[in-house]
Amino acid sequence: xxxxTQLGSHVSVSEGALVLLRCNYSSSVPPYLFWxxxxxxxxxxxxxxYTTGATLVKGINGFEAEFKKSETSFxxxxxxxxMSDAAEYFCAVSDPNTGNQFYxxxxxxxxxxx
Amino acid sequence: xxxxxxSPRHEVTEMGQExxxxxxxxxxxxxxxxxxxxxxxxxxxxxxxxxNVPIDDSGMPEDRFSAKMPNASFSTLxxxxxxPRDSAVYFCASRISGRGDEQFFGPGTRxxxx
Numbered sequence: 710x711x712x713x714t715q716l717g718s719h720v721s722v723s724e725g726a727l728v729l730l731r732c733n734y735s736s737s738v739p740p741y742l743f744w745x746x747x748x749x750x751x752x753x754x755x756x757x758x759y760t761t762g763a764t765l766v767k768g769i770n771g772f773e774a775e776f777k778k779s780e781t782s783f784x785x786x787x788x789x790x791x792m793s794d795a796a797e798y799f800c801a802v803s804d805p806n807t808g809n810q811f812y813x814x815x816x817x818x819x820x821x822x823x
Numbered sequence: 824x825x826x827x828x829x830s831p832r833h834e835v836t837e838m839g840q841e842x843x844x845x846x847x848x849x850x851x852x853x854x855x856x857x858x859x860x861x862x863x864x865x866x867x868x869x870x871x872x873x874x875n876v877p878i879d880d881s882g883m884p885e886d887r888f889s890a891k892m893p894n895a896s897f898s899t900l901x902x903x904x905x906x907p908r909d910s911a912v913y914f915c916a917s918r919i920s921g922r923g924d925e926q927f928f929g930p931g932t933r934x935x936x937x
Contacts, residue, residue: 752931753916809873813865815865
């Protein structure tokens with residue numbers, strides 16, 4: 710069985726500060742990992758994903774995440790927050806052997822303070 | 824590509840009425856997913872199809888909910904009769920197998936049942 714835990718349902722950062730959104734997963738096999746962003750009144754948009762290869766993954770809008778197998782983590786970071794980063798962020802995991810179903814975390818709402 | 828298309832974007836109806844939500848997946852995608860998003864329960868997978876065949880409907884809340892996919896380019900989610908607790912945002916997503924399992928989400932349908 711697979712599951713995702715996102716620590717912190719709400720995170721606030723100052724504009725220009727580091728963004729760190731945490732995601733830990735539980736999986737019986739090395740999973741595929743995803744971060745999605747949801748802006749108000751919109752659908753989910755893929756930020757980045759890890760399938761195989763390099764464990765540091767770069768995504769859109771300056772975000773990146775690192776797959777750490779030993780820590781079962783896939784934390785999302787951005788060096789300098791921008792006002793436009795305010796949104797809901799979801800971490801998700803899927804089983805590479807089936808890949809049919811995504812397991813989403815409960816989401817983290819990011820607020821950027823000017 | 825046009826992306827995943829959902830209609831209507833907003834639906835307001837009265838308790839007891841039938842509601843039909845529509846989805847057009849991205850051309851060539853062979854998986855289609857229906858999700859429901861609420862503040863209380865987050866993002867829930869309701870049902871998914873592969874090559875127009877329902878594979879897992881264990882997330883469908885009750886018999887009032889039904890979903891069909893008559894062809895590769897169209898799916899419906901029907902609620903009959905609707906209840907106030909069905910108020911939520913319903914998302915459709917599609918994916919093509921064999922490409923890292925990324926799912927593409929539509930903009931969602933915001934359903935309000937009075």
